[in-house]
Amino acid sequence: MSQIIVITSGKGGVGKTTTTANLGVGLAMRGNKVALIDTDTGLRNLDLLLGLENRILYDLIDVTSGRVQYKKALVRHKKYENLYLLPTSQIKDKSAVDPEQLVKLCAEMKKEFDFILIDCPAGIEQGFKTAIAAADIAIVVTMPEISAVRDADKIIGELGRADKNNIKLIVNRIRPQMIEKGDMLDMNDIDEILSVTCIGQVLDDENVVVATNRGEPAITMEDSIAGQAYKNIVARICGEEVPFIKPQKEGFFARLKKLFGLI
Amino acid sequence: MLDILKKFFGAGEKRSGTVAKERLQVVLIHDRATVSPEIMDKIKEEIIAVLSKYMNINRTDMEIALETDSDSVALVANIPVNSMRHAK
Numbered sequence: 001m002s003q004i005i006v007i008t009s010g011k012g013g014v015g016k017t018t019t020t021a022n023l024g025v026g027l028a029m030r031g032n033k034v035a036l037i038d039t040d041t042g043l044r045n046l047d048l049l050l051g052l053e054n055r056i057l058y059d060l061i062d063v064t065s066g067r068v069q070y071k072k073a074l075v076r077h078k079k080y081e082n083l084y085l086l087p088t089s090q091i092k093d094k095s096a097v098d099p100e101q102l103v104k105l106c107a108e109m110k111k112e113f114d115f116i117l118i119d120c121p122a123g124i125e126q127g128f129k130t131a132i133a134a135a136d137i138a139i140v141v142t143m144p145e146i147s148a149v150r151d152a153d154k155i156i157g158e159l160g161r162a163d164k165n166n167i168k169l170i171v172n173r174i175r176p177q178m179i180e181k182g183d184m185l186d187m188n189d190i191d192e193i194l195s196v197t198c199i200g201q202v203l204d205d206e207n208v209v210v211a212t213n214r215g216e217p218a219i220t221m222e223d224s225i226a227g228q229a230y231k232n233i234v235a236r237i238c239g240e241e242v243p244f245i246k247p248q249k250e251g252f253f254a255r256l257k258k259l260f261g262l263i
Numbered sequence: 264m265l266d267i268l269k270k271f272f273g274a275g276e277k278r279s280g281t282v283a284k285e286r287l288q289v290v291l292i293h294d295r296a297t298v299s300p301e302i303m304d305k306i307k308e309e310i311i312a313v314l315s316k317y318m319n320i321n322r323t324d325m326e327i328a329l330e331t332d333s334d335s336v337a338l339v340a341n342i343p344v345n346s347m348r349h350a351k
Binding site (some may be wrong): 145146149150153154157178179181182183184185186189193 | 278279280281283284286287288290291294295
């Protein structure tokens with residue numbers, strides 16, 4: 001049974017595209033046939049994160065407007081050969097694709113793929129409505145930051161109004177040291193506020209920048225803590241139960257040790 | 264010295280994480296309470312339908328709105344009744 005998953009957030013810059021790239025590679029590494037659709041028309045980046053920017057011939061708009069078959073527009077990944085990208089246009093804008101067109105395309109692609117991941121643009125306008133239209137599951141990406149959580153709440157409301165009720169949450173760029181000091185919202189706070197099932201807690205990791213620079217998602221790096229978190233999310237999507245590695249709050253003894261300069 | 268002790272026992276001034284959580288809780292009460300005019304009209308029609316079973320109401324003077332204060336939201340309705348319907 002194939003799944004169509006949209007990765008959305010409301011707010012920009014929280015890591016939608018990074019999440020899409022990592023989950024796509026992770027699912028493909030497990031042997032699934034995966035298609036990634038970039039719907040951030042005009043601001044495409046998923047190709048860069050996957051290192052596929054030089055191999056694009058056709059785009060999503062060519063497909064939805066009927067100029068080419070979708071198979072012709074797909075870019076196959078060099079290393080993970082069952083991973084495909086359907087890039088979007090860098091010239092057109094979000095009104096170039098409507099929800100019905102994407103639903104029709106995904107219905108056709110579903111016959112070929114185990115997973116279709118849709119990278120949604122920021123905002124709650126037309127582009128968002130198009131991106132979510134075909135999805136069975138919505139993954140909302142947020143950060144432990146007041147504006148990102150507020151926007152996630154808004155997006156969760158919009159998804160509900162569009163009858164998208166299978167919603168999962170990923171909290172990205174968690175900084176344990178700041179949580180320890182009490183200067184960052186922790187997972188309990190976010191759970192309590194958003195009350196959506198959390199499938200991922202990703203620590204802030206400089207390796208993600210390195211991975212983006214290289215066009216090789218962090219999930220492929222052995223020593224990346226963010227990469228490990230993405231692997232766990234992929235396992236959860238595949239139905240496995242993986243415990244969360246919770247950043248511990250600084251306890252009494254840790255403070256005592258710190259006071260005496262032991263750590 | 265007191266400051267050091269307070270810091271040591273984790274007391275004193277509220278940390279910014281807690282401030283963020285409290286501010287979010289308040290702002291989301293307001294965010295979530297916004298209802299589109301179409302939905303509001305639908306709610307109004309459905310209330311009228313239910314009430315009309317028991318009483319004749321004055322639809323033109325009827326008012327219904329969501330009112331929010333700092334930490335709560337209420338649906339406030341003012342519905343003039345012309346007469347009661349007799350139970351069958």
